[in-house]
Amino acid sequence: MLNLSEREQQSYFQVYKRYPLEVDYAKGCRVYTTDGKVYLDFLAGIAVNALGHSHPKVVEAVCTQAQKYMHISNYLYQEPQVKIAEKLKEMSGLGRVFLTNSGTEATEGAIKLARKYGIDKGKTEIIAFSGGFHGRTYGALSLMDKPQYKDGMGPYLSGMKVIKYNDIIELENNVNDATAAVILEFIQGEGGISQASNEFANKIVSLREKFGFLLIADEIQAGSGRTGKFLAYQNYNIQADIVTLAKGMGGGMPLGAILADEKLANVWSKGMHGTTYGGNAVACASGLVVLDELQNGVMENVNNIGNYFIEKLHEIKSKHSDKVIEVRGSGLLLGLLLNFEAAELVQVMLKHNVISNAASGSVLRIVPPLIIGKAEVDEFIDALDKSLKEIENRL
Ligand SMILES: Cc1ncc(COP(=O)(O)O)c(C=O)c1O
Known part of the structure; x- marks a missing residue:
């Protein structure tokens, strides 16, 4: 009989570099595999499971909503959808x-x-930044420069420019009256936990005043409380015109959002944009629990534990200074820049029963559930220390 990974290889498009784990179930910060092992999950469904796996309040909200109705269509008014919209406005x-x-x-x-x-103002161009990640559909890919996501699948949208991140001169040279929007992640997740500098963020804002473009903050990975503020750009003293969200806000259910300044309220008229499933009632019920929990202590936890975690990562950096170049990120969107392929470290960490992830080649991406405590951080740091020692001994 074939095992799960063999069956997957024979049936699924081979696009994912999967870890050799067959999941039985997951609870809180742990993943339990079919061979009886237990893993500390610091990948959290790629920065998705803000409250950990199957948080009891999420499960209850999902079950309650599923019993009432699951999918109704956006022709009808639905309480969970309006409730979450009101909450997102507030936050x-x-x-x-x-x-x-x-x-x-x-x-x-x-x-x-x-x-x-x-369009009416003659503004159609969108400026994005190298190393950014905005998704896998054609518009999103047109805002990205990584060949591994794009090669051989063009042509992409015209009027999109990807310029160097954190480069003020390039920004000044490329933004003009034809710029409709500038889109960025204030902390690039897939791009290796790279943070926009204050000067860069301020320059975008001053150029926005001059040219009247829209600032789009992609908060899909860095938002939903992951940096200790609801939105990562709230760590800067600025306000975006459009915000994109997904991942953490759904609590494990597929849910995303576009938030926009009130001045954009009438840009779309009836029928101009839409979706069949978007705002699904069960997903909204789950998301509402996440947003409530974020406001009721979880973001505070991110700030406290994030600072503790960063301290511990700096200790690791000092101890393994020949392997660890830099500690990156804020809150619980953290990274370690290594002088070797992070994928190698991820594999060794798995042997120590910890799930982590590599981003942008040499960065270990650390995106645990936002509910972790010091004990989980210590467990991760211990596994990291042991794994780095093992790699050192190998060389
Ligand atoms: C910053 C950012 N934007 C957009 C996306 C795309 O989100 P999804 O995979 O839900 O389409 C991701 C996914 O990793 C992301 O990290």
């Missing part, structure tokens, strides 16, 4: 909400909204 300070199923759909909608807003 972001932005006036309008559109719900999606995924991050990339939020990106597509943001592009359409920005273009529609700009």
Whole structure:
């Protein structure tokens, strides 16, 4: 009989570099595999499971909503959808909400909204930044420069430019009256936990004042409380015009959002944008629990534990200074820049029963559930220390 990985290889498109784990179930910060092992999960479904796996309040909300109704269509008014829209408005300070199923759909909608807003003003160009990740659909890919996501599948959208991240001169040289929007992640997740500098963020804002483009913050990975603020750009003293969200806000259910300033409220008229599943009632019920929990102590936990975690990572960096170049990130969106392929460390960490992830080649990406405590951080640090020692001994 074939095992699960063999069956997957014979049936699924071979696009994922899967870890050799067959999942039985997952609870809290742990993943339990069919061979009886238990893993500490610091990947959290790629920065998705903000409250850990199957949080009891999420499970209860999902079951309760599923018993009432699951999918109704966006022709009808639904309490969970409106409730989450109101909550997102309150937490972001932005006036309008559109719900999606995924991050990339939020990106597509943001592009359409920005273009529609700009078209009458002669603004159609969108500027994005190298190393950014905005999704796998054509609009999103057109805003990205990594060949491994794009090669051989063009042509992509015109009017999109990807310029160097954190480069003020390039920014000044490329933004002009034709710019409809500038889109960025204030902390690039897939791009290796690279943070926008204050000067860069301030320059975007001053150029926005000069040219009147829209600032789109892609908060799909860095948002939903992951940096200790609801939105990562709230760590800077600025306000975006459009925000995209997904991942953490759904609590494990497929849910994303476009949030926009009230001045954009009438850009779309009836029928101009839409989705069948986006804002699905069960996903909204799950998301509402996440947002409530974020406000009731979870973001505070991110700040406290994040600082503790960063301290511990600096200790690791000092101890393994020949292997660890830099500690990156804030809150619980953390990274370690290594002088070797992070994928190698990820494999060794698995032997110590810890799930982590590599981003941008040489960065160990650390995106645990936002509910972790010091004990989980210590367990991770212990496994990291042992894994780095093992790699050192091998060389
Ligand atoms: C910053 C960012 N934007 C967009 C996306 C795309 O989201 P999804 O995979 O839900 O389409 C991701 C996914 O990793 C992301 O990290």
